[in-house]
Amino acid sequence: MRIGITCYPTYGGSGAVATELGLELARRGHEVHIISYASPFRLRGFAERVTFHEVAQTEYPLFEQSSPYAMALAVKQHEVAMREHLDLMHAHYAIPHAAAAWLAKQMLKPERDLKVVTTLHGTDITLVGQDPSYFTITKFSIEQSDRVTAVSAYLRDETYRAFGCTGCDVVVIPNFVSTAEYHPPRPPPSPADRTWRHALAPADHKVLVHVSNFRPVKRVTDVVRVFAGVRRQLPATLVLVGDGPDRDAAEQEADRLDLRREVRFLGKVDNVADVLRGGDLFLLPSQTESFGLAALEAMACAVPVLASAVGGLPEVVVEGETGFLTPVGDVDGMIDRALRVLRDDALHARLKAGAAHRALEFAADRIVPRYEQLYEDVLRD
Numbered sequence: 001m002r003i004g005i006t007c008y009p010t011y012g013g014s015g016a017v018a019t020e021l022g023l024e025l026a027r028r029g030h031e032v033h034i035i036s037y038a039s040p041f042r043l044r045g046f047a048e049r050v051t052f053h054e055v056a057q058t059e060y061p062l063f064e065q066s067s068p069y070a071m072a073l074a075v076k077q078h079e080v081a082m083r084e085h086l087d088l089m090h091a092h093y094a095i096p097h098a099a100a101a102w103l104a105k106q107m108l109k110p111e112r113d114l115k116v117v118t119t120l121h122g123t124d125i126t127l128v129g130q131d132p133s134y135f136t137i138t139k140f141s142i143e144q145s146d147r148v149t150a151v152s153a154y155l156r157d158e159t160y161r162a163f164g165c166t167g168c169d170v171v172v173i174p175n176f177v178s179t180a181e182y183h184p185p186r187p188p189p190s191p192a193d194r195t196w197r198h199a200l201a202p203a204d205h206k207v208l209v210h211v212s213n214f215r216p217v218k219r220v221t222d223v224v225r226v227f228a229g230v231r232r233q234l235p236a237t238l239v240l241v242g243d244g245p246d247r248d249a250a251e252q253e254a255d256r257l258d259l260r261r262e263v264r265f266l267g268k269v270d271n272v273a274d275v276l277r278g279g280d281l282f283l284l285p286s287q288t289e290s291f292g293l294a295a296l297e298a299m300a301c302a303v304p305v306l307a308s309a310v311g312g313l314p315e316v317v318v319e320g321e322t323g324f325l326t327p328v329g330d331v332d333g334m335i336d337r338a339l340r341v342l343r344d345d346a347l348h349a350r351l352k353a354g355a356a357h358r359a360l361e362f363a364a365d366r367i368v369p370r371y372e373q374l375y376e377d378v379l380r381d
């Protein structure tokens with residue numbers, strides 16, 4: 001198939017999933033065209049059968065407050081669909097990608113029917129899409145898509161609840177993980193794994209890890225507070241990967257709690273899997289999370305997860321088997337679970353094995369064929 005993919009290029013789960021999907025589809029022989037305003041962060045270098053198309057946005061004084069990106073995107077989607085004979089356009093994150101794809105579909109209509117598949121990822125449904133300024137167009141573009149998928153049952157149900165969506169059937173296709181990249185340390189720990197562990201923290205420290213885009217929804221200051229509680233009881237290091245609006249607040253919290261030496265902010269790094277493999281416990285105390293791709297990637301590296309019991313996270317993290325779930329904001333509860341895991345070698349080993357085993361259920365080669373099947377179905381319509 002010849003597949004167009006539209007996504008955000010920035011650090012975040014939807015762009016990560018869209019790009020990894022494109023790469024997996026290309027490995028399976030499909031031709032993939034990724035369209036965005038910049039090259040997505042997970043598209044590192046050349047990949048066979050994958051082409052990136054940048055959306056050109058002309059500057060003009062009149063546009064000062066209103067760069068019409070969605071229109072430039074629709075133009076690029078239409079152009080790529082024509083030139084590359086795309087079979088379908090897969091929009092990741094409804095706003096504005098699904099609406100732009102609908103416009104491209106209309107422009108192409110005189111010649112043929114470009115099928116539009118939309119994948120809902122999270123705040124496009126739970127937050128931004130429900131804002132009055134975006135509600136009707138989000139509902140419209142979901143209803144007009146030829147197929148709609150959601151990354152968890154929670155997000156599907158939330159879509160029906162918030163939007164009604166007459167006549168639309170939202171199919172759940174969970175996120176997936178590349179087990180070639182995200183895998184447990186190779187037994188016995190390879191020299192590379194030992195080096196990473198050694199580089200992250202002193203040998204006698206437990207290593208807690210958090211990976212996110214540091215948006216308020218991630219509650220990164222809770223991460224620091226949970227770590228502070230753990231650190232009071234045992235030697236430990238907290239490693240934070242990523243960057244975003246709440247990084248300053250998290251750094252200030254670490255300073256306030258006098259944890260500067262034990263908290264390491266790595267910023268945006270490429271080889272997240274290497275860092276994860278050096279970790280003992282992953283913290284994700286989010287306010288909401290439609291799926292929690294970062295939790296899945298940690299589990300795939302055999303790192304148990306402590307997360308909030310919200311949204312789609314219980315569909316990923318199995319309480320007591322791959323980690324623990326606590327109510328949002330329950331810092332003391334998380335400290336309690338973290339200490340339980342880190343002090344009990346047998347429990348820790350069981351959770352590590354459980355996490356790695358559970359992650360295999362979300363391996364790319366199990367999930368990507370579900371997208372291929374969906375594409376085949378929509379092309380038969």
Ligand code: GMT
Pocket residue numbers: 008011012013014015017121122123124151175217288289290291292293294
């Ligand atoms: O919805 C968002 O906040 C953006 C989106 C992103 O691009 O980071 O994140 C969502 O999509 C991810 C991939 O499907 C999910 O793993 C995240 O749970 C989800 N974020 C939220 O629901 C907050």
